[in-house]
Amino acid sequence: MYTCSMLPCASLAYLDALGIDVWVRRELLDARARVAASHTPETDPAAGVAPVGEVASQPAVAPAGESSQAVGEAVAFTIRCVRFGRVLALIDAPLWQERRFFLDVARAMHGPGHVEPESLRFDWPQLRSADAGMEAARRAFRAYLQTQVAGHTRVLAAGARLRELIGDDLDEYLYLDHALRSPAEKQSLWRRIQGLR
DSSP states (O other): OBOTTTSOGGGHHHHHHHTOOBOOOHHHHHHHHHHHHHTOOOOOOOOOOOOTTOBOOOOOOOOTTOTTSOOOOOOOEEEEEEEETTEEEEEEGGGGGGHHHHHHHHHHHHOSSOOOOEEEEEEESOTTOSOOSHHHHHHHHHHHHHHHOOTTOEEEEESHHHHHHHGGGGGGSEEESSOOOSHHHHHHHHHHHHHHO
């Protein structure tokens, strides 16, 4: 595993061709997105590694034949992910401040027994994507989700952006657009969770 601080950024294409992953800090992704949006040939020498305790998302590679498509308006966002055994909680960054509620729901979906949570995240835009638009983000996120959801994995999706990213497949997951407050809503949610077990 390499970072840009260890190698010149011009070597990224070479490392990519060799299949070697390069991890960078979110700030670098944001800086590169700004540079790409302004269409200047500048490069950002700042680099680092993924935050401690989290696994950065794997950069997505656009399928062959898509490079000629029009580039969409750039968007930037983060989806925080926490895995509890066979349960994966996807939480849109604006709802992360209410994570205690969503993580409690994910634990309830897991059922009895202790399991150590694993923290992940999906950042957009990503280095290998020439298009930072929403359609490219959807393709990249769905590809990322396929790598995370296998077998009998149950998914909790929290936040309006996830509805936009996942689309029709959201029906297969437990979706919440906000943290529930009223006892009636929580009882209804508990019944839904029991039906998922």
